[in-house]
Amino acid sequence: xxxxxxxxxxxxxxxxxxxxxxxxxxxxxxxxxxxxxxxxxxxxxxxxxxxxxxxxxxxxxxxxxxxxxxxxxxxxxxxxxxxxxxxxxxxxxxxxxxxxxxxxxxxxxxxxxxxxxxxxxxxxxxxxxxxxxxxxxxxxxxxxxxxxxxxxxxxxxxxxxxxxxxxxxxxxxxxxxxxxxxxxxxxxxxxxxxxxxxxxxxxxxxxxxxxxxxxxxxxxxxxxxxxxxxxxxxxxxxxxxxxxxxxxxxxxxxxxxxxxxxxxxxxxxxxxxxxxxxxx
Amino acid sequence: xxxxxxxxxxxxxxxxxxxxxxxxxxxxxxxxxxxxxxxxxxxxxxxxxxxxxxxxxxxxxxxxxxxxxxxxxxxxxxxxxxxxxxxxxxxxxxxxxxxxxxxxxxxxxxxxxxxxxxxxxxxxxxxxxxxxxxxxxxxxxxxxxxxxxxxxxxxxxxxxxxxxxxxxxxxxxxxxxxxxxxxxxxxxxxxxxxxxxxxxxxxxxxxxxxxxxxxxxxxxxxxxxxxxxxxxxxxxxxxxxxxxxxxxxxxxxxxxxxxxxxxxxxxxxxxxxxxxxxxxxxxxxx
Numbered sequence: 120x121x122x123x124x125x126x127x128x129x130x131x132x133x134x135x136x137x138x139x140x141x142x143x144x145x146x147x148x149x150x151x152x153x154x155x156x157x158x159x160x161x162x163x164x165x166x167x168x169x170x171x172x173x174x175x176x177x178x179x180x181x182x183x184x185x186x187x188x189x190x191x192x193x194x195x196x197x198x199x200x201x202x203x204x205x206x207x208x209x210x211x212x213x214x215x216x217x218x219x220x221x222x223x224x225x226x227x228x229x230x231x232x233x234x235x236x237x238x239x240x241x242x243x244x245x246x247x248x249x250x251x252x253x254x255x256x257x258x259x260x261x262x263x264x265x266x267x268x269x270x271x272x273x274x275x276x277x278x279x280x281x282x283x284x285x286x287x288x289x290x291x292x293x294x295x296x297x298x299x300x301x302x303x304x305x306x307x308x309x310x311x312x313x314x315x316x317x318x319x320x321x322x323x324x325x326x327x328x329x330x331x332x333x334x335x336x337x338x339x340x341x342x343x344x345x346x347x348x349x350x351x352x353x354x355x356x357x358x359x360x361x362x363x364x365x366x367x368x369x370x371x372x373x374x375x376x377x378x379x380x381x382x383x384x385x386x387x388x389x390x391x392x393x394x395x396x397x398x399x
Numbered sequence: 400x401x402x403x404x405x406x407x408x409x410x411x412x413x414x415x416x417x418x419x420x421x422x423x424x425x426x427x428x429x430x431x432x433x434x435x436x437x438x439x440x441x442x443x444x445x446x447x448x449x450x451x452x453x454x455x456x457x458x459x460x461x462x463x464x465x466x467x468x469x470x471x472x473x474x475x476x477x478x479x480x481x482x483x484x485x486x487x488x489x490x491x492x493x494x495x496x497x498x499x500x501x502x503x504x505x506x507x508x509x510x511x512x513x514x515x516x517x518x519x520x521x522x523x524x525x526x527x528x529x530x531x532x533x534x535x536x537x538x539x540x541x542x543x544x545x546x547x548x549x550x551x552x553x554x555x556x557x558x559x560x561x562x563x564x565x566x567x568x569x570x571x572x573x574x575x576x577x578x579x580x581x582x583x584x585x586x587x588x589x590x591x592x593x594x595x596x597x598x599x600x601x602x603x604x605x606x607x608x609x610x611x612x613x614x615x616x617x618x619x620x621x622x623x624x625x626x627x628x629x630x631x632x633x634x635x636x637x638x639x640x641x642x643x644x645x646x647x648x649x650x651x652x653x654x655x656x657x658x659x660x661x662x663x664x665x666x667x668x669x670x671x672x673x674x675x676x677x678x679x680x681x682x683x684x685x
Contacts (some may be wrong), residue, residue, distance in 0.1 A: 138487050139498055147501045149559070150508070152527060153516045157477040164525060210415050217408030229412050236420045238668055240620045242644040243661040246654060247426035270419045277412075300403045333507035333623045338649065353627055356515065363519050370512040377507040385500060392564060393571040 150374070157367035164364065179368035188343055189369055192351040196330060196373070199261050199347060203268040203329040204322050210269070211276025211321060212314070216306065218277075219284040220292075230281060233274040244270050245338040252339065259341045267335040272325040279324075279394055283317035284310075320391040323384060327377065348373045407455060425518035431659035436652065449659040458635065458643060459660065462484075463667065466639035469625070470618035476558045477614055478607075481565025486595070488566065490572045505668070513560050514627040517552070518543075546636035549629045553637055557624050561617075565610055573599070608679045619668055627662040640664040 156164070157179055159172040183189045218226050248267050252258040257266075287310065295305040310319075333349040340346055346354070352369050355361070381388055431449050433442035453459050488499050505513070520528045521542045529539060542552045576599060584594045600607070622641035625631065631638030631646065638646075640660060650656025 132492075135487070135490055135492055139494070142487060143498055143501050145559075146504055146563075149513075149516045149520065150504055152520060153512070156519065166556055168525075168527065168530070174634050212412065213408040214412035214415065217405050217412055221405040221409055223409070226409065229409075229416050232416045232420050233530065235424075238616050238620075238665070238672065239420075239424065240641055240644070240661050240664050240668070241622050242641055242648065242657065243427050243665055244423050244662060246428060246644075246648050246658050247423040249649075250430060250654065251423070259421060266419070270423065273415060273419060306404065324486060327507070331511075333509065337623075337626075338645075349509050352511050356518070356627075359602065363522070363525065366515055369521065374508055374512055378504070379460055381500070381507055383504065385503070388503065389567055389571065390565045 134389065153367050153374075154371050159364070161364060172195045179362070179364035180372075183365050183372075184370050187347070187365070188346065188351060189372075190347045191344065192346050193372070195261060195345060196347040196349075199268065200326050200329040202261075202265045203272055204325045206265065206269055206323040207272040207276045208318060208322060210273050210287065211280050212311075212318070214273075214277045215280035215284050218281060225335050230277070233277050236274040237278075241334045245335055249338050258339065259296075259345055260343055263339045264332075264336060264345075264347070265329075267339055268325075268329045268332060272328055275324060275328075276321040279321055279391065280314070280317055280346060282394060283314060287313060316387070316390070319384065320387045320394075323380065323387055324391050326380075330373075330377065339391070427658045428662050431655055431662050433655050435654045446654070449655045450663070453656055453659050453663065457595060458638070459640075459663075461635055462638050462640045462643040462660075463664075465550075465635075466619060466641075466664075468550065469637070469639055470559075470615060470621075473554050473557045473561075473618045474611065474614050476526060476554070477562045477565050478611060480558065481562045481610075482569055484562065484566040485569040485573055486599075488570055502566055503563045506558050506567075508560065508624040510560065512625060513556055514624060516560075517556050517628070521552075523587060543629055544633065547635060549633060549637045553625050553628050556628060557618065557621065560624070561614065564614065568606065569603065569611055576602045596604045615675070617671065619664075619671075640667075 130177065155170075155172060158175050158177070159168065160174055160176045160178070163172060163174060188350075218229055245267065248263070248270070249258065252260075252263045252266075257263045291309050291313070292302070292305040294310045296302065298309065331349065332347075333353060336347050336350040337353075340350060348369065352366065352373070355366050355369070419452060430442075432444060434445045434449070435442040472664060479557050484502055488502065489493065508516075520526050521540070523529060523539075532539065538541050580598045580602065581594055589597060620641060622645065625637050625642050626645065629637045631642040641664070644657045644660040644664065646657075647660060649673055664678045
């Protein structure tokens with residue numbers, strides 16, 4: 120409006136865009152560098168590297184997929200994550216629905232137990248689980264890893280869906296039951312379809328936790344055949360002949376599914392975080 | 400069928416809670432009262448001997464202190480940066496939604512990847528940070544060789560990974576603050592800084608209390624960043640309770656001591672949380 124405010128506003132806008140660029144570089148440059156390093160030929164890497172590669176190569180990806188255990192590890196990670204997600208959804212839907220709809224004393228204990236589980240140090244769960252799996256002969260199996268992951272993903276699923284079901288009016292199911300639905304029918308045909316947004320959020324974060332987990336995999340898995348990708352990547356650091364190109368290719372591949380999911384479902388990620396349903 | 404559905408669901412809930420949470424936790428505590436040189440050997444009851452041994456060791460107090468430094472600094476930096484980023488992302492500018500997406504990305508990365516990329520970027524000969532610092536004539540930093548630098552490195556990696564949590568939750572909170580409050584503050588002559596301290600912060604105090612609590616608990620329990628980046632070294636400079644507990648149980652095969660450390664660290668956390676609730680009471684009825 121008036122003459123003196125203008126230059127100050129322009130300076131303010133410039134400051135804003137400068138801060139935006141700083142934030143963009145801070146957040147995205149390491150990820151950009153990871154991807155670029157996985158596509159840059161070795162000779163170029165050894166010379167003074169430019170920000171954008173002069174030449175591109177897929178040699179690391181082909182050697183990673185053809186000469187290492189990476190494909191096997193990727194498959195293991197996928198099996199563990201998908202199983203964990205499926206079991207988390209089934210268990211947490213049942214528990215959260217039961218807790219919100221049934222009137223009995225002591226059910227708050229389940230919710231309280233879930234909250235305490237939030238605060239457990241990972242080793243407080245990993246040590247006894249490891250000992251228990253050794254006793255029953257489940258140690259060093261993918262199933263042991265799934266069960267370990269459930270100790271984190273189930274509490275977060277119950278906690279999140281509990282908040283979700285609480286806000287869903289009882290009248291919905293009652294109306295359906297008056298119309299002749301059984302309780303199971305009302306649950307399957309009315310409650311579940313309305314819970315899809317909550318279920319998607321739970322599935323996303325259960326997948327994220329299981330897919331990125333290193334701690335439980337380190338404790339539970341011993342043999343090369345059962346390693347998941349985080350464990351496999353970590354063991355590359357200690358290797359005698361450290362090939363950074365391979366490591367960055369492996370890192371890019373494990374991150375890609377997460378980036379793709381975020382691109383498609385970003386609002387569920389934000390919803391999950393703001394509901395405080397997440398451990399990380 | 401209709402009558403048994405809900406009790407059935409609750410039964411599954413009780414069973415799952417007992418098997419997955421209560422059982423292992425109690426078992427961990429009971430393991431801390433036994434000496435078990437290997438998992439096949441018969442455990443020997445030793446009472447509180449493991450606790451006495453752990454509490455008398457310098458390694459425990461060193462790890463407790465390192466954990467407080469690591470978690471404390473990481474939380475302060477995450478919260479300050481996260482609030483700053485959220486305030487920025489709440490402004491109107493071109494490319495804002497793209498930047499909101501970019502600012503979230505680090506949170507998606509597996510810890511292993513973040514640690515590996517950091518190590519690659521500061522690699523002594525080929526790392527981009529090393530090369531740039533050399534070009535600008537800065538002295539090299541030995542990121543994982545000295546005690547202070549190692550602690551700074553693990554804190555930096557953690558802050559980078561988990562600031563998006565604070566940014567996103569605080570930004571969601573900012574969008575709920577009614578615009579009239581700012582209008583009123585402006586009419587009263589408050590500048591942007593006064594508005595932040597007298598309108599924004601008080602309105603978001605409940606959210607901020609929860610954010611700090613959650614991040615505090617998770618940073619105190621965080622195992623993988625430190626283990627992957629430094630393994631607790633050099634000379635125990637970054638060894639905190641989770642790493643010490645892991646080392647006792649799985650490198651020194653002293654399951655009892657590992658369980659005792661994990662139990663003690665849970666108690667420390669409970670005490671800290673109880674104090675936190677006293678100082679910053681949560682709203683009632685939530």
